[in-house]
Amino acid sequence: MSDPRWSEALAHLPDYLGNHVRVSVAALALGLLISLPLAIVARNRPVLRGTLLGLASIVQTVPGLALLALFYPLLLALTALTAAWLGFSFSAFGFLPAVLALALYSMLPVLRNTITGLSGVDPAVLEAAKGVGMTPRQSLTMVELPLALPVMMAGIRTAAVWVIGTATLSTPIGQTSLGNYIFAGLQTQNWVFVLFGCFAAAVLALVVDQLLALIEKGLRNRSRGRTALGGLGIAALIAATLVPAIGRPQARYVVGAKTFTEQYVLSALMAQRLQAAGLPTTTRAGLGSNVIFDALAAGDIDVYVDYSGTLWANQFHHTDIRPRAELLSELTTTLAKQDITLFGELGFENAYALVMPKKRADQLGIHSIADLASRAATMSIAGDYEFFSRPEWAGIQKAYGLTFRTQRTMQPDFMYAAVASGEVDVIAGYTSDGLIAKYDLVTLADDRHAIPPYDAIVLLSPRRRDDEPLKAALRPLLGKIGIAAMREANLRASGNDASSSPDAVARWLWEMVGPR
């Protein structure tokens, strides 16, 4: 426990846990509000029952991360509609999509168990309820629901555990959760964070499950004390998570970061500069690539670092490749149309590059991608989750006629070790990655310019276009961060010790590049 990362993790706990509880409870409450009446209505209607259970099962088969990610564009489209027709818009970012997706996710166990519980009630008992003079509603509330309760509660408990577990995946769509530990920890190889996040989520799930079990026992034995105790526990949990939210001053500036090490470091650096300038700032780290740009355009975040080639190819769907300067000026114009400010370049490029161990490349006489072409058919390649679906990959394949024996996707931080150990022959790495030097790897030359330039650029949201204090705070970073400094920073951040937290590395980086 002497490791300062534990105390750093602990310092984040009120914020992460609070958000996690709020989003989980809201999702579960919404899920119950929808599922319980639906289940009751559907219990005697076989067609409706089958349809509902089928739909809920389909939802369940969608991976949690994908379901969460899908809700973001959906809500974005919806808010555009409401803005156009009804004159108001809402944030499609963070809380709302997370609650909706998780609520949907909670429906299957609640629906299934409620329907099973209700249809499991002895027909003789139902007949008796009718015979003593109960109305259908009285039969439901006085007989059927109480008898189905244990099965229903089992479903609700399952749903609660699922929702709390899956809520860790809401980090990439901008909802702070205990998943922030896990995403940040995985990216920066901070295993303390990963463990802390997993452990906290598990403990939370267990506590909520036991509180619900207490309520269930109380209801079943008609013991008011137990029911009240369980209810009180849940209420206390919610209240405890609301207190820090009320006490904290509202942050005005939000810095975004995607899900890789460099982004964590750069967002920490920008947040530190803003705070040093007296601007209250918070960070939304671990956002999905597809989410972050829309979040900026919608004003959900104020500033983040993107890469010119990424925007060029992914956001604006260009397939041609332009020289650096031309591409940047074109981007500036295109972004300005969306009222987004391309504030400037940081000074380094984080391009995709095909990477091999230096030794092996020398042995085989491979120095450029063109050299690779003749041997690729016997080689394997690994890339990150998006690389093989990106236009750059299609461009490289086309320009050099590359076909590999196998291609695999990997967690970016594991790719370098994999290529160094010979597990794969080539990886699609990032030029600014510190591990290139660490593992003695070499980037292969792209003589035919198949890979577009990837200058790191700072983007500002529409409402920060003319925000002078913000610009003044970030201006000292522009053009100052060279590739060597960034590689070193990334290498430090990927270390597994106390000085490797994004905050610590950002401070080091500022010492390197800041004015003396």
Next chain:
Amino acid sequence: MPATPLIAYAHVGKSFDNGRVVAVEDVSLDVAEGEFLAVVGGSGSGKTTLLRLANRLIEADRGQIAVDGEDVSRIDPILLRRRIGYVFQSGGLFPHLTVADNIGITPKLLGWPQAEISVRADELLDLVRLDRAEHRERLPHELSGGQRQRVGVARALAAKPRIVLMDEPFGALDPLTRDALGDDYRTLHRELGLTTVMITHDMTEALLLADRVAVMRRGKLLALGTPAELAANTDAYVGELLRTPRRQAERLGALLPRDGAA
């Protein structure tokens, strides 16, 4: 017999499965106030359907049923059921409610004050000869079959009905318990001035308890009368039904001579 019967069936018919299964066919039957009527028949004879038509647990297709002179189709079925006691086969108690709450359910539905319901539950426990203190707060699964059926009877009587319908109430009990419960109920019937219709497949039970016995077969009312009148009936099926009690009586008479040692 008074001029208006308390329950009157007039040309009543009921079929299920879109007319494919005829359960009750053209039955006319009057039950007088204070009468104990047993309806006897094999399974599928329509006897249970006939009983449930009276409190509209099942709706008639044809004919008319009157309770206390009122056409039941014009009465709110919920209110009708609350004023008619109903004893279910093997109790039909609510497994999640205590004995007292089971007994008090219809008064509760009728909106009686809680204190009054509680007093009434105790009265009824006395009436069906269950110890108040011992049974009041128990759950149905903690009772024996006979005790459960006593609670079932108490529940049927809770809202002080004039009519009690019983669906094979003692069928699942051992012979001793069954005999004791039958006798006890007969006493209650007389003392409370009830009108009772009881379904049974056991002719002996019917003959011993009821004032009159109705015999149902294939949905039709085959015979109706006092035990003596039934004995005079020439129908083969009625004769067959009476054979068992007769033989039992003869054998018991031979085995247990009256002048034997007590």
